[in-house]
Amino acid sequence: GNSVTQMEGPVTLSEEAFLTINCTYTATGYPSLFWYVQYPGEGLQLLLKATKADDKGSNKGFEATYRKETTSFHLEKGSVQVSDSAVYFCALSDPNTNAGKSTFGDGTTLTVKP
Amino acid sequence: DSGVTQTPKHLITATGQRVTLRCSPRSGDLSVYWYQQSLDQGLQFLIQYYNGEERAKGNILERFSAQQFPDLHSELNLSSLELGDSALYFCASSGTESYNEQFFGPGTRLTVL
Numbered sequence: 001g002n003s004v005t006q007m008e009g010p011v012t013l014s015e016e017a018f019l020t021i022n023c024t025y026t027a028t029g030y031p032s033l034f035w036y037v038q039y040p041g042e043g044l045q046l047l048l049k050a051t052k053a054d055d056k057g058s059n060k061g062f063e064a065t066y067r068k069e070t071t072s073f074h075l076e077k078g079s080v081q082v083s084d085s086a087v088y089f090c091a092l093s094d095p096n097t098n099a100g101k102s103t104f105g106d107g108t109t110l111t112v113k114p
Numbered sequence: 115d116s117g118v119t120q121t122p123k124h125l126i127t128a129t130g131q132r133v134t135l136r137c138s139p140r141s142g143d144l145s146v147y148w149y150q151q152s153l154d155q156g157l158q159f160l161i162q163y164y165n166g167e168e169r170a171k172g173n174i175l176e177r178f179s180a181q182q183f184p185d186l187h188s189e190l191n192l193s194s195l196e197l198g199d200s201a202l203y204f205c206a207s208s209g210t211e212s213y214n215e216q217f218f219g220p221g222t223r224l225t226v227l
Binding site: 032034036042043044045046049089093101102103104106107 | 159218
């Protein structure tokens with residue numbers, strides 16, 4: 001079945017540091033890949049997505065590239081801010097199975113200190 | 115604002131009781147998903163409905179049930195509540211795009227005392 005493995009947290013960085021959160025996946029077919037972010041006290045919201053191999057999703061300074069050869073979708077940001085402190089979830093959706101249900105990783109908590 | 119609404123925002127009840135959580139999806143979205151988020155188990159998929167029909171089932175207990183009504187809103191019923199059912203319950207919806215981005219509601223925080 002489908003699965004998503006995320007880098008374990010928590011991750012603590014100083015402001016302006018470089019961020020990488022690793023995500024690898026297992027899926028049949030050709031899934032779409034997502035990063036969702038959950039700020040304290042809120043629901044999840046889509047941060048970025050990529051729907052086919054070699055696509056790069058980007059938003060708010062975050063980027064992730066769909067790497068089919070390594071089955072990875074690592075999240076990166078060049079310079080984090082205190083406001084980026086949140087829980088980040090990697091997810092996949094395979095349109096050919098499970099009627100569009102998404103499979104989520106366990107989440108990685110990021111804390112950015114000033 | 116995702117366009118997905120959930121009520122109530124908070125719910126406090128006692129063990130053995132039954133509660134109903136309500137979700138209204140984004141306008142036009144046919145799929146509704148329910149998730150449970152607890153501190154020790156992360157985000158757990160419970161169940162999905164598509165246009166009134168159950169489409170996929172995850173780690174949903176037999177004490178829990180859900181349905182989606184003709185107006186596409188959905189309800190999650192939790193019965194014989196136990197302390198371990200205390201969690202955040204999220205509803206999400208998605209449209210017909212093939213990549214199935216999900217839009218999450220703000221959640222209902224359930225506390226079982």
